[in-house]
Amino acid sequence: MSDLLGRGLDIGTMNIVVAQRTGKDKVETSRVRDAFLDLTEDAKRMLKLSQVPYIDRGEDGIIVVGDNALEMANVFGREARRPLSGGLISAGEIDALEILAIMIKNLLGEPKAPGEYCYYSVPAAPVDDPTRDVIYHQGVFERIVTECGYEAVASNEAMAIIYAECSKEMFSGLGISFGSGMCNLALAVNGIEGLIFSVARGGDWIDAGAAKAVGSTQSRICALKEKGIDLLAPVGREQEALVLYYKSLVEFCIDQTAKQFAQIADRFALPKPIPIVISGGISKAGNFLEFFQATFEKKRKKFPIEVSEIRQAKDPLNAVARGLLLLAMQEYEVD
Numbered sequence: 001m002s003d004l005l006g007r008g009l010d011i012g013t014m015n016i017v018v019a020q021r022t023g024k025d026k027v028e029t030s031r032v033r034d035a036f037l038d039l040t041e042d043a044k045r046m047l048k049l050s051q052v053p054y055i056d057r058g059e060d061g062i063i064v065v066g067d068n069a070l071e072m073a074n075v076f077g078r079e080a081r082r083p084l085s086g087g088l089i090s091a092g093e094i095d096a097l098e099i100l101a102i103m104i105k106n107l108l109g110e111p112k113a114p115g116e117y118c119y120y121s122v123p124a125a126p127v128d129d130p131t132r133d134v135i136y137h138q139g140v141f142e143r144i145v146t147e148c149g150y151e152a153v154a155s156n157e158a159m160a161i162i163y164a165e166c167s168k169e170m171f172s173g174l175g176i177s178f179g180s181g182m183c184n185l186a187l188a189v190n191g192i193e194g195l196i197f198s199v200a201r202g203g204d205w206i207d208a209g210a211a212k213a214v215g216s217t218q219s220r221i222c223a224l225k226e227k228g229i230d231l232l233a234p235v236g237r238e239q240e241a242l243v244l245y246y247k248s249l250v251e252f253c254i255d256q257t258a259k260q261f262a263q264i265a266d267r268f269a270l271p272k273p274i275p276i277v278i279s280g281g282i283s284k285a286g287n288f289l290e291f292f293q294a295t296f297e298k299k300r301k302k303f304p305i306e307v308s309e310i311r312q313a314k315d316p317l318n319a320v321a322r323g324l325l326l327l328a329m330q331e332y333e334v335d
Contacts, residue, residue, distance in 0.1 A: 005112055005332050007150065008324030009104070009120040010157070011141060013084040013181030013204065014281055018107050019321035027325065029318040032107050035080040036099045037069040038062070047072075055102060063095075065103055079219065086200060087123050087181030088137045101144045111149045117331040118150035119324040121157040123184050127256060129200035153328070156196050158186030160323030165277045165313050172272075174305065176253060177320060178280035180204050183253055187261065187274075187305075194268040197260050201249055203282040209248075210241035230286035246285070250295045254303065261304050273306035279313035279320070288312070 008019040015031050022028045040061045047054050047064070052072065055063040064072050073080040083089065083096035090096050108118065122138045138154050145152035161175035171191035177184040180203035187195040211221040214237050224238055234243045278292055289312045296303070296310060313319035
């Protein structure tokens with residue numbers, strides 16, 4: 001049994017992903033869209049007919065979660081609500097904690113053994129917005145995971161990418177998680193964390209900026225982006241605006257890495273060049289790897305870290321959850 005224990009839980013602004021072992025060398029990931037929609041009791045009949053699952057809250061109406069929430073939002077001409085905003089628990093969503101607890105419980109299921117280890121992702125404090133409360137965010141999810149029957153252990157989101165993708169480099173690399181709410185970055189040598197930080201910009205920031213630039217709505221720009229965009233061959237004003245904001249985000253992450261590394265360079269040695277591994281939902285855009293490489297090359301001469309290669313995670317949407325699972329598995333390794 002112990003060889004199947006351990007869970008990895010990636011809590012993102014757009015998706016929540018859990019990774020677990022289902023057999024020897026077999027890993028399964030499950031995902032739920034981080035969104036919900038509140039409806040009145042009158043909608044029950046329609047949801048039953050369409051076989052859409054919902055949460056009955058009695059007099060408070062019903063709640064639809066995940067991808068179904070986005071579909072129902074379109075049917076009712078509503079905007080789906082999101083329990084996370086900017087990578088952290090949304091302060092303006094009074095139902096956020098209850099909905100997150102339900103989503104995570106449904107996704108994790110029961111532990112295979114009492115107190116099974118579950119490593120869950122937490123972002124680093126953003127260097128460009130010190131007002132964001134990471135401590136509260138971490139504490140809330142520790143409570144939720146613990147109440148699901150697991151031993152909850154917080155772990156940095158970007159470090160999880162290094163654990164998942166850099167085994168051949170003995171867990172040395174610069175991991176960048178391009179998320180919807182923020183971007184998380186971590187630098188490690190031989191698994192030893194040297195630098196972790198985040199920037200308060202991500203996919204939502206791209207959508208908002210591009211929408212404002214062309215006089216559109218953020219939801220329309222997001223839908224356009226998710227439909228598919230080639231960053232090296234944008235078509236039309238809206239896609240061109242998206243590319244400009246993608247470029248600004250990548251440049252900002254590269255510049256901030258150089259700035260943050262300068263503060264630790266005298267006490268954290270890099271014995272040899274390391275890879276940059278990019279991951280996260282917004283890195284799924286067409287030709288993102290090539291786009292990142294081209295942007296980085298313009299800054300390479302002034303970049304203070306020797307880079308061996310730039311590559312994309314094999315499974316960008318699930319890399320964080322897989323890295324967290326590896327950490328959880330280590331809890332059951334026999335010395």
